Amino acid sequence: MQQRLAHGEAAALGELYDRFASLVHTLAHRVLGDEAGADRVTREVFGHVWEHPGEFDPREGSLRSWIAGLTHRQAVERLRQSQSDGAATPDEIEEKVRAASAAARADYIVTSMPAPLRAALDLAYLRRLDYRRAAAHLGVTEDEARRRLRLGLQLLSTAHPGPRVVTPPAHGGAL
């Protein structure tokens, strides 16, 4: 994909959009909370990738995580700008940016975590099954269901930046 983009292939740009537009738009919307802002960030992010495909370094992570990181930075930047002309104090702005960042990182972590962990979390959180029923549903032992729920939440807790992260997560910081 990177080579095709570098080669200036418009069809690759279309495929890139089809693969990542939903991710980019959702993350931007999570940070900014408004549709028009998310649209603008989406345009900026794809414009940037199309203009600078060489900036992506596959040794540092997946294309998906690189694009998520670009989106995050663009959206946070825009959130800061939109807050700076209002009545909010710098501390309030930083608090808002911090909360929005954590929410967006959490979304990204949920969509990127290993499927078995996500499936367990979905059953316990969205469908509100207890871990025994979740285990039966997944066809795993109760021990395994407990392990998946705990590991899933540990991964998710890395969305909160700063010293709160006590134990190193099983996966590196996703963004």
Place this chain on the structure above:
Amino acid sequence: MSEEFGRGGPGRQDGNGASGPPRPPRIPLPRTAAEDGARWPEAAPASASASVPETTPIARETAPMSHKVLKSLLGAWALAACSPEETAAVEAHLTDCATCADEAVRLREAVALLHPEDNLDLDPRLRSRVLASCLGRRPARVPVPSWVAPYDAETARLDALLRDFGEAEWQAPVRLQWFDGSRAVERDMTVAAVIAHLTAADGAVATALGLPEPAGGEGEAAAGGEGAVRTEWRRQGHALIRSASFADGGAAELPVPSGRFTLPLRDAFLDRAFGCWIHAEDIADAVDYPYRPPSPGHLHDLVDLTARMLPAAIAGRRRAGLAPPPRALTAAGAPGRTLHLEVEGSGGGHWYVPLDSPAATAAPEDEVAHVALDALEFCRLAAGHVHPEEAAAGHTGDREAILDALYATASLSRM
């Protein structure tokens, strides 16, 4: 949903610790039980206080759980996915074990970051705006040919519609309708079968471009599961767009068999864009989602293709005995009787259609009839969704010529 750490407030957990000195209430309460639904903030205190008196007796009756087991329960506890006995045991443990208490706080905060899927629909029109903005910043060295653009846009729109489909939507009965020359035909199939059908129909274009055939027949592909059907359709679509981008200039004229006609590749792509749009609308109807028509520029291309196919369609109906013979034998390239087709609305325009022979020329001064209809109505007619005699069309002039043309338009439709 938002859930906050420590919402219970101080004092509520005073009775929580069965032993040991009172600690500051820093452990957040577990999430409420399933049936409490969205009302959890109000319901939480009740369920929490209700569990308190039970803590001690139950803990006495059952064997004490080890630190290891209690630690393994923290995730389930934070999600309120333990039994009441386990919840009580974990909470008792948290007052004694600082390591577990720390982790409990972190995991509860993590739960607060979860939220139900928002299902924000991405505006399908955003795609063309974003891509245009990108290409404005850096022009493509290998552009997508303009005659592929409607196919690119329509397949992307349908794919976006399918993105959030669950099991129920994939199994929704879709009614396909077309006009087989003399009567309207209908067939019901699942969304998955419609997508497999689109893959097979696009396959003719793939073959012309030298791409491999789609993985299986329509039935086989549908048996592979919905995700596989969609993936295969999308993979082939992307490959088609890419191949057409790299094909040399002459490729636009490559012959592609398409239904009863053979079309040059450039028109075959328009024909497939048309088919994709119409079936996307059929699917959207089946699941009761709104679906917009193509952009005006693309709609114009589809109307234009249909208008250009009309002379051959009229001739085909004559050969099949479905239409009266031509009024006059017209030499190739000579002027003949002409139908003035006026398509209104965005994407519309004026077309002059030769009635006596596809090879005849058509000119405004030879107009014998004038028919006017809306672009979307014209497309619905060409898709076989409207009966030729029921199409909302204004007309003047030769009534037989007008009916010929309307029937011929409908006969372009197929499954």
